[in-house]
Amino acid sequence: MSNQNFEPVIIGFTCNWCSYRAADMAGTARMKYAPNIRLIRLMCSGRLDPTFIFKAFAGGADAVLVSGCHPGDCHYIEQNYKALRRYHLMKRVLVQMGMEPGRLKLLWASAAEGAIFAEEINKFVEEVRALGPLNWNAGNAFIPIHESEPMEVNA
Amino acid sequence: MSKPKFAMYWAASCGGCEIAVLNIHEKILDVDANFEVVFWPVAMDAKYKDVEAMEDGSILLTLFNGGIRNDENEHIAKLMRKKSQILVAFGSCATEGCIPGLANFTPIKEVVDTAFSTISTENPDNIRPQTSYMMPEGEIHIPTLYPVLRTLEQVVDVDYFMPGCPPESHQIAAVIDLVIQVLQGKAQLPPKGSIIGAGNSTVCEECKRQRNLKTIKAFGRIQMIHADPELCLLEQGIPCNGPATRSGCDARCPTAGAQCIGCYGPAEGVVDYGARLIAAFGSVIDSNDPAEIDRILDGLVDPAGQFYRFNLAGSLLKASIPAIKSNGV
Numbered sequence: 001m002s003n004q005n006f007e008p009v010i011i012g013f014t015c016n017w018c019s020y021r022a023a024d025m026a027g028t029a030r031m032k033y034a035p036n037i038r039l040i041r042l043m044c045s046g047r048l049d050p051t052f053i054f055k056a057f058a059g060g061a062d063a064v065l066v067s068g069c070h071p072g073d074c075h076y077i078e079q080n081y082k083a084l085r086r087y088h089l090m091k092r093v094l095v096q097m098g099m100e101p102g103r104l105k106l107l108w109a110s111a112a113e114g115a116i117f118a119e120e121i122n123k124f125v126e127e128v129r130a131l132g133p134l135n136w137n138a139g140n141a142f143i144p145i146h147e148s149e150p151m152e153v154n155a
Numbered sequence: 156m157s158k159p160k161f162a163m164y165w166a167a168s169c170g171g172c173e174i175a176v177l178n179i180h181e182k183i184l185d186v187d188a189n190f191e192v193v194f195w196p197v198a199m200d201a202k203y204k205d206v207e208a209m210e211d212g213s214i215l216l217t218l219f220n221g222g223i224r225n226d227e228n229e230h231i232a233k234l235m236r237k238k239s240q241i242l243v244a245f246g247s248c249a250t251e252g253c254i255p256g257l258a259n260f261t262p263i264k265e266v267v268d269t270a271f272s273t274i275s276t277e278n279p280d281n282i283r284p285q286t287s288y289m290m291p292e293g294e295i296h297i298p299t300l301y302p303v304l305r306t307l308e309q310v311v312d313v314d315y316f317m318p319g320c321p322p323e324s325h326q327i328a329a330v331i332d333l334v335i336q337v338l339q340g341k342a343q344l345p346p347k348g349s350i351i352g353a354g355n356s357t358v359c360e361e362c363k364r365q366r367n368l369k370t371i372k373a374f375g376r377i378q379m380i381h382a383d384p385e386l387c388l389l390e391q392g393i394p395c396n397g398p399a400t401r402s403g404c405d406a407r408c409p410t411a412g413a414q415c416i417g418c419y420g421p422a423e424g425v426v427d428y429g430a431r432l433i434a435a436f437g438s439v440i441d442s443n444d445p446a447e448i449d450r451i452l453d454g455l456v457d458p459a460g461q462f463y464r465f466n467l468a469g470s471l472l473k474a475s476i477p478a479i480k481s482n483g484v
Contacts, residue, residue, distance in 0.1 A: 050430035050437075051471065058475030071443065078443070086437030088448050089458060093429060096459035097260070097472060136478045 008062040008128040010037040012121070013052065015045045015080070018069035018110050025114030033118035034125040037065065044068070046079025050090050053104070057094075063103040063128040065121070070108040080108075098136045102127055159215035159338060161190035162206075163245075164235055165197060166221030166228035167255045167304060172246040173197045175321035176218070179328045189335050190216070206234060214238050216334060218245040218317075222255050222468060223305040227298035236311040241334075241344075243351070247320035249307040251420050251428075252468020254320075256304045259473050260459070263302045306469045315345070317352045320418035320465060323404050326352035354402030357422045358415045362397055362406040364388065370441035374454030377414055388414050389439065392454070394461055399431040418465050427471040429462030 014020040020041045026033060042048055045068025053064050066087055074080040087106045095101050105124050109117045165173065177183060186192075193214060194201045217239035223229050236242055247253035258266050271278050286299045307313055317330065330352045336342035345351060354361070366387045374392050382388060388395040388409055396417035397409060408415050421428040436455075442448050455461055467473050 050433040051427045054427050054430050054471045058471045058477070060477055081443045082438050084443070084445065085440045085448050086433055088445065088452055089433050089437055089455075092452060092455075093433065093459045093462060096457075134477060 011056040012065035017075040019067035021111035022109040022117040026118040045083035067107040158191040162194040167224035168221030172220035178324040220246040225298035244307040256468030318420040358397035369439035398435040428466040
């Protein structure tokens with residue numbers, strides 16, 4: 001299947017002090033980056049509950065970007081390290097659940113790195129475009145559940 | 156006046172929930188004194204058509220254990236919903252999928268292949284169950300397997316949830332006591348959708364082990380570690396699910412020296428059980444170096460199984476519409 005026309009939906013979590021400022025800087029400098037990413041600002045990448053990421057995937061996101069201050073630069077001293085560890089652990093779980101590892105990306109960006117931020121987002125969008133739409137356990141078809149019984153997300 | 160009617164059903168489950176109910180000892184006589192048991196396949200003879208013939212809403216209380224694995228489970232779930240005033244998702248399978256729900260990790264074809272064509276199974280002709288078959292006496296049917304296991308709530312409206320694998324007998328006894336008191340007008344039922352027969356906190360809260368600041372340099376499996384009997388297990392690098400698991404069991408496993416595996420499901424306020432544990436475990440790993448973090452995480456041999464042993468079918472991801480759709484719906 002060609003993924004040329006596929007427009008991935010990506011949720012990006014940014015921290016208030018570095019990576020969101022980087023996005024801001026990219027905007028102020030009128031740098032263009034792909035519109036596929038929807039940025040959500042948190043105070044810190046350490047605030048990023050893995051539930052948010054799972055909820056994004058459950059709700060139909062094709063990929064998720066986690067971004068924060070560079071190691072050692074965290075506004076809250078060391079919370080971005082927690083984000084780093086959770087990212088590694090989460091990735092292992094998501095892979096076990098049948099997802100390609102490339103759908104979860106970690107990016108450190110300082111407030112001065114607007115250009116890098118924009119460039120990385122463009123790169124990520126193309127990587128996800130190549131992966132295609134998120135498809136858990138592709139090809140697992142046996143007997144369909146009745147159409148009249150739609151599954152709901154319990155959240 | 157006739158006694159209120161009681162029913163219990165098992166769908167995709169192991170039967171442990173029924174044993175837990177019988178484990179309430181002499182309290183079972185109270186059940187008999189206050190209820191007429193009309194349908195309980197494991198304990199008495201009854202036919203589905205007898206239940207179908209009952210008036211809608213004529214059963215006061217139905218404890219439904221087991222997940223929805225096939226069309227028979229779904230049919231009975233809907234039937235019991237129609238016939239019961241109070242439908243309780245009883246035990247971990249019905250509330251969140253439990254061990255049968257772990258099959259949702261695997262495409263259904265692999266599940267069937269494993270059951271019918273592994274080295275321990277004698278099946279030279281590679282025979283698979285057929286859902287209908289023509290016999291000289293007529294056509295016979297067996298239930299149709301669904302691609303994923305669903306929780307009871309994903310199929311019908313549920314009034315109350317009672318977690319545990321199985322629910323602790325003293326909790327069952329307390330719930331039965333409550334229902335009897337409600338019948339006698341001495342108490343009121345909790346609001347619909349409540350979790351009953353469990354606590355509102357975490358297993359850690361009930362655990363008597365000593366807790367300090369956790370800094371984990373290595374995870375290990377419990378059989379590989381000489382665990383200190385007084386100290387928090389997670390602190391010793393044994394992956395214990397206590398921080399995310401609902402209280403109500405009196406922290407039985409950690410008290411006995413084994414890690415909590417999470418059978419009481421997500422604690423109050425936890426949306427996704429595994430996500431909460433990922434957050435907790437991520438916080439206590441004592442390293443800031445990606446390579447070392449990876450090395451420490453290698454000690455968790457099966458993280459998805461560790462974090463979703465009881466909760467997969469009810470988790471955010473495996474109950475999600477995209478996930479279910481790509482399972483062949």
